[in-house]
């Protein structure tokens with residue numbers, strides 16, 4: 003049976019952070035730290051693992067704020083990318099947000115992250131602003147953030 007046909011979302015637990023970090027560090031040029039994930043869990047953010055048995059395919063971290071859901075991190079393991087899983091995980095996250103009464107989803111993304119921007123646009127997000135010098139970048143520089151929104 004090909005279990006990759008039926009990935010599931012489940013709550014992230016502290017014991018998952020090693021595996022989450024391993025994916026995070028392999029797919030982001032500027033990865034979150036262990037502390038970032040521990041803080042997200044301790045703060046009660048919506049942290050979900052996307053997996054089949056036995057593979058962790060990716061994860062998503064969402065921060066609820068009133069009727070807005072902020073997408074803080076979405077990552078698919080490198081070996082599972084370009085198979086439609088990022089889109090499916092994003093759709094699941096949007097469905098989850100809708101189901102808890104959220105009216106819109108917001109996110110920040112680096113202008114250089116063309117894969118993520120294409121994913122977000124395809125899912126219905128549009129640019130609503132920019133934050134100048136929001137992200138650290140190579141050689142102690144800074145990179146803007148594009149702020150994107152999708153009405154749920």
Ligand SMILES: CC(C)(COP(=O)(O)OP(=O)(O)OC[C@H]1O[C@@H](n2cnc3c(N)ncnc32)[C@H](O)[C@@H]1OP(=O)(O)O)[C@@H](O)C(=O)NCCC(=O)NCCS
Nearest residue numbers: 029075076077078083084085086087088089117118120121
């Ligand atoms: C962004 C990310 C989650 C996409 O996951 P994925 O499983 O590869 O994406 P999908 O296969 O579902 O692709 C969905 C759409 O995204 C876009 N896309 C994904 N990867 C792309 C790439 N390398 N180049 C251009 N477009 C890309 C395409 O529009 C694609 O639709 P298509 O396949 O019909 O062309 C993945 O590349 C990733 O984990 N990147 C590193 C982490 C990151 O940057 N996260 C976002 C900021 S937190």
